[in-house]
Structure formats: C-alpha cells, structure tokens
Amino acid sequence: MNITVKSLRSVRCLSSRQGGAMNVFDRSMKRKQKQWASSLLDSDKYDYLRDEAGSRVADRVYDVSRTFPLALDVGCGKSHVAEHLSKVEPFVILQNRRKCEIPGHCVLADEEFLPFKENTFDLVLSSMSLHWINDLPGALRQIYQVLKPDGVFIGAMVGGETLYELRCSLQLAELEREGGFAPHISPYTAVTDLGNLLGRAGFNMLTVDIDEVQVNYPGMLEVMSDLQGMGESNCAWTRKSLLHRDTILAAAAIYKEMYGNEDGSVPATFQILYMIGWKPHESQAKPAKRGSANVSFANLSKISKLQTVHQKTNEKP
Numbered sequence: 507m508n509i510t511v512k513s514l515r516s517v518r519c520l521s522s523r524q525g526g527a528m529n530v531f532d533r534s535m536k537r538k539q540k541q542w543a544s545s546l547l548d549s550d551k552y553d554y555l556r557d558e559a560g561s562r563v564a565d566r567v568y569d570v571s572r573t574f575p576l577a578l579d580v581g582c583g584k585s586h587v588a589e590h591l592s593k594v595e596p597f598v599i600l601q602n603r604r605k606c607e608i609p610g611h612c613v614l615a616d617e618e619f620l621p622f623k624e625n626t627f628d629l630v631l632s633s634m635s636l637h638w639i640n641d642l643p644g645a646l647r648q649i650y651q652v653l654k655p656d657g658v659f660i661g662a663m664v665g666g667e668t669l670y671e672l673r674c675s676l677q678l679a680e681l682e683r684e685g686g687f688a689p690h691i692s693p694y695t696a697v698t699d700l701g702n703l704l705g706r707a708g709f710n711m712l713t714v715d716i717d718e719v720q721v722n723y724p725g726m727l728e729v730m731s732d733l734q735g736m737g738e739s740n741c742a743w744t745r746k747s748l749l750h751r752d753t754i755l756a757a758a759a760i761y762k763e764m765y766g767n768e769d770g771s772v773p774a775t776f777q778i779l780y781m782i783g784w785k786p787h788e789s790q791a792k793p794a795k796r797g798s799a800n801v802s803f804a805n806l807s808k809i810s811k812l813q814t815v816h817q818k819t820n821e822k823p
Contacts, residue, residue, distance in 0.1 A: 529640050530693060533616075535741040536638050543737035552735035553584065556634050558719060559662045559778050560586030563633045566660050566782060567591060574629035578652065580661075581617050581635025585610075618645050622652045629653075632661040634778075637694060638741070646707035656787035659709065664738075665695040666716065666777035671765045672729055676749075679757035688746035700779055709783025711790065717778045722771040726758040729774045 543549060564587050567574075579587055588610065615621050617632075618641055630649050639645045649659050673691040680687035695703075701714050723729045733739055766772050784790065 530742055531638055531640055532741045532743055533618075533638070533640065536737075539734075539739050539741060540737035543735055546735060549735070552732055553586070555719065555721070555736065555776060556583055556586045560633050561590050562717065562778075562780065563587045563631060563660055563662050564590035566780065567629070567631070570658060576627050577629040577631065578620075578622070578627045580620070580630060580632040580649065582631075583634070587631050587633050618648075620648045620652055624651045625654045626652050627654065628657050630657070630659045630661075632659075632663070634662060634664065636661060636663040637665060637692070642695065643703050643706060646703055646709075650708045650783075650785060653785040655785055656789060657785045659783045659785075660781070662778055662780045663695065663700075664776060665700065665779040666697055667775070668694050668777045669729075669774060671761060671772070671774060672726065675726065675757045675761040675764065676753075678760050679753050683750065683753045683756055689742060689744055690740055690746060690749070692740045692742055694777075695779070697779055700781060704781060704783045707783075708785070710786050711782075711784045713782045715780040717780065719776045719778060720773050721776070722767060722773050724770075725772055726761040727754075729772070 543552065546552075567587075579585070582588065613621065617635060617639055630653055632649070636642060636645065646659075653659060669691050676690045677687040697714055697716055701712055704712050704714075723732070761772055762770075
C-alpha cells in the first residue's frame with residue numbers, strides 16, 4: 507500500500523456565515539461501526555490515515571511557540587496526536603488511548619456534548635473525528651467555550667472531495683445496473699464552509715490548510731474493506747443498506763478503468779482539512795484601523811523603481 511501526501515493550499519479565513527444545525531448522520535450506527543472496528547484483532551493495520559493526520563496536527567502544535575498546561579483531545583481514537591507530543595501536560599482525552607509519555611485522563615463522552623466548564627483548557631485538539639458530527643457549528647462553539655482566552659483550537663477532519671473515485675464509480679454502476687443511484691459516501695464539509703463555521707463560533711486568527719492524501723489499493727473492494735476496518739463506513743440516514751453483487755462488480759470495473767494506475771492498483775483520495783483558531787484575548791495583535799495605511803497598493807508596482815533610484819542617489823561619486 508502506497509501513501510502520497512500533497513499539500514494543496516493554505517488560506518486565511520476571515521468571514522462567517524449563518525446556518526442551522528442538521529441531522530445528517532446516525533450517531534448510534536457510527537458508534538456501532540467504531541466499536542466493531544476496534545474489536546478487530548488486527549485493528550492497528552487500519553490506523554495509517556489517522557496516524558498520518560495525527561502527526562500533522564502535532565506538527566501544528568509545535569509551530570506554536572508556547573507550552574500548554576492543560577489540553578483536551580476530542581475524539582482522540584488511539585491517541586494518534588498525543589503520542590507525537592511532549593509540550594502538553596496533562597492531557598484529557600475523549601475515547602480510548604495508546605500508552606504515551608504524556609499523562610492523561612480518559613473521558614467517555616459525545617463530541618457534540620462536551621462535559622467541561624467554560625475557560626478550562628489552554629489547547630483543544632481534534633483529529634479525524636469532527637466529520638461525523640451532526641451539529642458541527644454547535645460542536646465548534648462548545649470547543650470555543652471550554653478554551654481559555656488566548657487558547658487555541660487545532661483540528662483535522664476529512665472533507666472536500668474525499669473518495670470522489672469511489673463515489674463516482676458507485677453512482678455510474680448503479681445508474682447502469684439499477685437505473686438510479688443512492689448516496690453511499692458520506693457528505694463532507696467544504697473548505698470554504700469550514701472557515702465560515704470557525705468564524706461564526708467566535709474564533710479569530712483563523713487558518714485552514716488542505717492536505718491531499720492518496721492511498722493506492724489493489725482494487726475497489728480493498729478500499730471498501732479498509733474503510734470498514736477504520737470504522738469510516740457511511741452512516742448517513744439516507745444511506746442505502748444494500749449493494750447488489752452485480753453493481754459492486756460493475757463499480758469495481760469502472761473504478762479501475764477510470765482511475766486505475768499502470769501497475770493495476772487504484773487510488774483513493776482523502777482530502778484532510780486542518781484548522782487553527784484562537785479564542786480572542788486583549789493581548790493578541792489586532793488589525794490596523796481602516797484608512798490608517800500610509801502606502802497605497804497602487805504604488806506597489808513602483809517599489810523596484812523607487813529602490814533603484816534610492817540606490818543611485820546614495821552611491822558615492
């Protein structure tokens with residue numbers, strides 16, 4: 507299995523947009539899927555995507571030039587972030603964890619209902635969990651509330667055009683064999699919406715990055731098997747409970763024909779959205795007042811010319 511990671515872009519997010527909570531996912535079904543996946547004897551072999559995202563979230567923590575006396579990891583899984591950290595102590599995590607150097611406490615709770623007081627944590631992390639949240643705006647608001655002023659939230663979630671190869675192949679196969687199609691891949695948050703949601707929750711100094719992780723598999727069936735082993739199978743209320751054998755075979759053939767590599771393998775693309783947001787504090791840098799600039803953007807093209815004139819003026823005869 508080959509994994510390729512590409513950093514697509516980094517954007518500063520400034521605006522917010524209003525929107526209501528939705529009920530897209532069957533959270534009870536998702537818990538059953540994750541419990542089944544964790545019960546597998548070889549469950550660790552399906553952790554490669556979470557391990558990759560966790561290490562990249564940890565890198566973003568180290569980019570912040572300060573330590574964090576108390577941190578919270580929302581939906582930590584097997585401590586995919588904590589095992590890469592040493593600047594956080596202690597650590598409060600939701601769900602199970604691997605053994606790591608950082609002392610921590612496990613709390614079994616729902617990501618949509620955080621059982622903590624306001625202004626508790628210096629840092630909140632979340633890696634590969636928030637894409638199954640129904641009320642994502644509400645979850646972000648709760649994360650904002652439990653942070654102390656000048657605290658930071660650093661998270662990662664699957665989004666964008668994740669698994670577009672599998673989605674398109676299944677839709678085309680169902681159209682051909684059954685005359686219509688139903689959604690088999692979960693709906694994902696767009697990068698443009700994520701910045702708006704963070705701003706709406708109250709965060710400032712926002713940054714959203716996108717990494718594209720491409721994993722090569724022997725075929726489409728192996729893609730679906732690994733998704734099940736990760737506990738990442740679709741749990742949307744609108745999901746279709748049954749895929750016909752003929753449809754699956756047709757989809758596998760379409761997948762290989764449309765997206766297959768020269769060596770016979772097929773790629774599966776995961777777009778991982780990374781986000782950073784700070785809870786406001788009076789010590790933070792603030793933007794200059796509108797109209798306070800003393801240089802016009804219209805003069806930017808003249809900078810090189812002005813520098814040349816300045817150099818000539820200062821040259822010794």
